Amino acid sequence: MPSREIAGKVVEVDAEGFLCNPDEWSKEIAEEIAREEGIEQLTDLHWKVIEFCRADFKARGEPPTLRRITKESGVDTKTLYTLFPKGPAKKVARIAGLGKPTGCI
Amino acid sequence: MSEEKQRKLAIICSKGSLDMAYPGMVLANAALMSGIEVHMFFTFWGLDMIVDRKMDNLKITPLGNPSMGMPNLLSILPGMTAMATSMMKKEIAKLDFPPVREFLQMIVDAGGHLYGCKMSMDMMKLTKEDLFPGVERVLGAMEFMEISEGAQIIFI
Secondary structure, eight states: OOEEEETTEEEEBOTTSOBSOGGGOOHHHHHHHHHHTTOOSOOHHHHHHHHHHHHHHHHHSSOOOHHHHHHHSSOOHHHHHHHSOSOHHHHHHHHTTOOOOOOOO | OOOOOOOEEEEEEOOOSHHHHHHHHHHHHHHHHTTOEEEEEEOGGGGGGTBTTTGGGOOOOOTTOGGGOOOHHHHTSTTHHHHHHHHHHHHHHHTTOOOHHHHHHHHHHTTOEEEEEHHHHHHTTOOGGGBOTTOOEEEOHHHHHHHTTTOEEEEO
16 A cells, blocks of 8 residues: 655555555544545534544444434535545545445445 | 546437436536546426426336236236336345435536427427426437437436
């Protein structure tokens, strides 16, 4: 696995830039990946989604599907697509330091 | 990210049975989740997916469906279609896929575009008022050609 420096920390990433180890994640890393994804500033609503994803991953061992995020986090589909435009599934997972999502919904 | 060309998907839904409604919606949603532009065109029996009074009652029948493994002689019995439909709806819900109306609303909320086919609607004496409110427009085949220019097309 390649490694790279994000926000001053060397972390392992896969070929598509997803963190290999969610424990290496930090808020600074999230902010830097978000900028790479074209999101300049993470707002409270962004953090609400990111924190839900991390907690859900911890509890269930896999990144939540978008369906699960919209049902459980209180952020609806429209808002989610506004917060993370152009392909929220991968963006959310990458920023939250989780692996590439495999769910179909 | 880089300024690459926007990928675009056009899905033509031509079937009105419950089992044939899902592939189009699953693919449309997956595309939107991946940042791909989506246009769904509902034609002929596929209109049932967006006709307001029908979309909540799509059915699957075991009759003449070899994949379901039920002898046709049994499949003709009253209640078999209802039973197969209720079983499939339960399985769909178990996988956390929403019912048709909610799924299409999700697709619209995610920025997907839904269109009714004008010719099929004329034939079935339907107007825009008969359709699910999330449907953007009613289109002729030629307009669909314009909208789907450059798109990858899936026919279901």
